[in-house]
Amino acid sequence: MRALEGSTVAITGGTGSFGSTMARHLLDRGVAQVNIFSRDEAKQDDMRRRFNDERMRFFLGDVRDESSVAPAMRGVDFVFHAAALKQVPSCEFFPQQAVYTNVTGSFHVMRAAANAGVKSLVCLSTDKAVYPVNAMGMSKALMEKTAQAFARNYPESQMTVSVTRYGNVMYSRGSVIPLFVSQIQKGEPLTLTEPSMTRFLMSLADSVDLVDHAFSHAQPGDLFIKKAPASTVDVLARAVASLLGNDDPEIRVIGFRHGEKLHETLLSREEIGKASDEGDYFRVPLDARSLQYELYFDEGKQTISRDTDYTSENTHRLDVDETKRLLLRLPEMQKLIGESQ
Numbered sequence: 001m002r003a004l005e006g007s008t009v010a011i012t013g014g015t016g017s018f019g020s021t022m023a024r025h026l027l028d029r030g031v032a033q034v035n036i037f038s039r040d041e042a043k044q045d046d047m048r049r050r051f052n053d054e055r056m057r058f059f060l061g062d063v064r065d066e067s068s069v070a071p072a073m074r075g076v077d078f079v080f081h082a083a084a085l086k087q088v089p090s091c092e093f094f095p096q097q098a099v100y101t102n103v104t105g106s107f108h109v110m111r112a113a114a115n116a117g118v119k120s121l122v123c124l125s126t127d128k129a130v131y132p133v134n135a136m137g138m139s140k141a142l143m144e145k146t147a148q149a150f151a152r153n154y155p156e157s158q159m160t161v162s163v164t165r166y167g168n169v170m171y172s173r174g175s176v177i178p179l180f181v182s183q184i185q186k187g188e189p190l191t192l193t194e195p196s197m198t199r200f201l202m203s204l205a206d207s208v209d210l211v212d213h214a215f216s217h218a219q220p221g222d223l224f225i226k227k228a229p230a231s232t233v234d235v236l237a238r239a240v241a242s243l244l245g246n247d248d249p250e251i252r253v254i255g256f257r258h259g260e261k262l263h264e265t266l267l268s269r270e271e272i273g274k275a276s277d278e279g280d281y282f283r284v285p286l287d288a289r290s291l292q293y294e295l296y297f298d299e300g301k302q303t304i305s306r307d308t309d310y311t312s313e314n315t316h317r318l319d320v321d322e323t324k325r326l327l328l329r330l331p332e333m334q335k336l337i338g339e340s341q
Helices: 017-028 041-051 066-073 088-093 095-115 135-153 176-185 204-217 233-243 320-327 331-340
Strands: 008-012 033-038 056-060 078-081 120-126 160-166 190-192 198-202 223-226 230-232 251-253 265-267 281-284
Touching: 008 017, 008 066, 017 033, 017 041, 017 204, 033 041, 033 066, 041 056, 056 066, 066 095, 078 095, 078 204, 088 095, 088 135, 095 120, 095 135, 120 135, 120 204, 135 160, 160 204, 176 190, 176 233, 190 233, 198 204, 198 233, 204 223, 204 281, 230 233, 233 320
Parallel strands: 008 033, 008 078, 033 056, 078 120, 120 160, 160 223, 190 251
Antiparallel strands: 198 230, 223 281
């Protein structure tokens, strides 16, 4: 396992929800320096004041511009690549922007990190990259392919590139939970696109655990998935409302947004066929065959059915009470309930 203590780590998209949580985790683990790379100077200034830690360095730039990425990689041991365009509807209207950031930008990060002698690079992906129907998911799927191609094409590289894939992160930027909270506080109806829609649910702490696991265990090109429960958006809305004192909220159905699926998939049946079970995680090894297609196959343990996908419909489905218990693990929800009492 790789040791973080005393190392220098870079986080792209470091001012986002994951980046802030990961930065705190790294500082608590005793790293020597954390380089925060992002394009938002206001968020950088806020983060600098909030953390007030001399081990943090801030680099202004955009992953689309490789020359701006390079300075943040100098002297870095490990990189967590979280910079991305993540909003499904906006990427539907501007798909080329999703490609520039999520695909080309990711390639820039990989190349700059390799040139700087980075030892390990973990890329963050999404369940929307599996059987993608929207531009955001398609661009993230290509990001995954870019990472795997790097591992395949540069087997002698000292840098291990791996990918993590997870579902909705509760209370992250763009999450529906803050919208529900705002609507409840204003006495407005809760707006749902489709009540029976299901989504995997993870906390920011869970996402950090997944990235930590990949960082510690990855071989080049590995893909890691954290097992996760799911709920319908109707159950999630009612759980949030109940925690805030409303057990019978008014629900208004507004219909599917651009590019939305009814259910999400974390592992395709093709990936399950070679996945291995690592307790709370699944690992999918790189298909390392060359264009000559030499025989290569890594057989995993048969832990789930090989003839179906791992989806938010067939994973453990939470009811309202179970969802409330999950929500109560979130620091934001704990604070909110404390303020309302």
